[in-house]
Amino acid sequence: MILHTINKSPQNPALKTCLRVAAKDSAILLIEDGVYAALPGPDLEALLQHKVYALAPDIKARGLLEKLSPQITLVDYSGFVALVEQYDTVQSWY
Amino acid sequence: MILHTINKSPQNPALKTCLRVAAKDSAILLIEDGVYAALPGPDLEALLQHKVYALAPDIKARGLLEKLSPQITLVDYSGFVALVEQYDTVQSWY
Amino acid sequence: MKFSLAIYGAPCSSQAPDTAYYFAKAALASGHDIYRLFFYMDGVQNASRLATPPQDEQNIPARWSELIKAHNIDAVVCIAAALRRGVLDKSEADRYEKDANNLADGFNLSGLGQLIDAGIESDRLITFGC
């Protein structure tokens, strides 16, 4: 099982391409500008077909804490580490 | 009158946003990865509403010489300089 | 677990140096080992000791140097990527007859093989892209 990280905003193809090829059992972790995918947008529904995490320090930095979809789980850096441990491989979309 | 340069491939919003706001009398010069906009694609028709130039050295580097739409005019670096001279301002989309 | 981190972004133009640093600290705090930090592409700029940011900004190379020394981490800067981008240690500066060097404490210049070795020897290799 794969952990996908996305660090680019949805205006970059990273999100769309990830959603196209990510297996159903893989998780997606939004980091850096990737956290903007947590805002309402055309890809949000497809994103939420997966287990989705977002890095809290990056969500807070960008002022998105109150705009976050409730289906997205916030993690801190320790949570990021735990996810990397839990999944077999990390695929970084950037 | 404005000369717009675009140095990013069409997967970047630069092209779309430029086409949305470029006045009819402005010219568009494709440079660097911007030259990929000369390939068939959803934005090509809108692009060709403008006078469009492409930097020949970048077209050649990327193997696009034979794929280029005939409505796009090739220029070398001297042609780039002449365009900058001819238009009042340069707007660089990157 | 043994983690290795591949870092491809430069301070100021990428958040990769931040995310990788906080990840490394959290991994160590959780009891994991860092097998190797590998700095490649523009990530080699993380290893310039000449970086002099204003007082209210982080000094990213200095912060790495401290972490590397405190935890005795193997921190490799790809030598080919570094030479191209002007990050040199004393020995490379001498070899290429450059009159200065700028590699920060704790980092080592070495070959790209160290990235593959990190992939082989670590339980996880995580790319921090630019």
Add this chain to the structure above:
Amino acid sequence: MKFSLAIYGAPCSSQAPDTAYYFAKAALASGHDIYRLFFYMDGVQNASRLATPPQDEQNIPARWSELIKAHNIDAVVCIAAALRRGVLDKSEADRYEKDANNLADGFNLSGLGQLIDAGIESDRLITFGC
């Protein structure tokens, strides 16, 4: 005409240093003047004399230095952007007690005001983005 060029990309991660260089050469060949080259953001890496690319790749800082000297061009590197990213001349290295410097020949560290001045004094200011 008087042209100024603002260059924001680093060698190796952006083609801006190439495009700006060939543009500058073509402008001079067409009889125009270059009022100023202004290196900002990651573009400050254009001014590192420690860059040591392989023989079959261009040495971009060295190429700029030659052009700058041959045509007596004013080549300004934004001092704040350069300090953050580890590009220093002797005087800044001394000021911040750094034991080395790496600014290539022909470039000068100066303030951001030089970019605005270039916009005011030139007929055209062209941004070469990263």
Add this chain to the structure above:
Amino acid sequence: MSETKSFLVLNRHAPYASNFAKEALDVALMSAVFNQKTSLLFMDDGVFQLVRSQDPSEIQHKNCSQTLPMLEMYEVRHIYVDEISLNERGLSEEDLVIPAQRVNAQEISQLLTRQHVILNF
């Protein structure tokens, strides 16, 4: 200084992942210091620079949005935001930390045409 020109600082990149926001704002303030007619336009991901409630303390960055009110201190009053970019991101005026005039494509087109110098970030 030989004359006064109109400068537009055009911001198209999000804050924090890179120094674009910070270094662009420095340019806008410097343009004002030089007494040039200075405008800012936020488009594409650049509109994220204007979002309220930014708190980058945990990533130990400076809060870019807290520097934006300096524009008013330097008497930079022409601050524009692309309404399509806002809409695409589900953002409205109440989400913004400083007042910015919403402009449509045609107004942006005219704004660009009025400038002597456009500085892109």
Add this chain to the structure above:
Amino acid sequence: MSETKSFLVLNRHAPYASNFAKEALDVALMSAVFNQKTSLLFMDDGVFQLVRSQDPSEIQHKNCSQTLPMLEMYEVRHIYVDEISLNERGLSEEDLVIPAQRVNAQEISQLLTRQHVILNF
């Protein structure tokens, strides 16, 4: 070396504007030198790395596409290209400088899952 692993080098960036293509290829070759099971996948703008007739002599860059045949010399035979990325760019097999196996989304998904290590460029 303690074991053999499967390495995938994933290329998503166009050549020339940055060093991605060049530095990714170096990684793929090094993985082969270390006798690891090495695959390459080209997606998004990365498919442009494979386009025929590249001639960067006027920008004085090395021709990235001429180095691709080295993959065969190093016995790297698993070269994949995302068919959607090709189609979106109006490219077909005849446009490519080396043979690459076209894969769809599901095949890519399986390819990713089979890897011990994914190296992203």
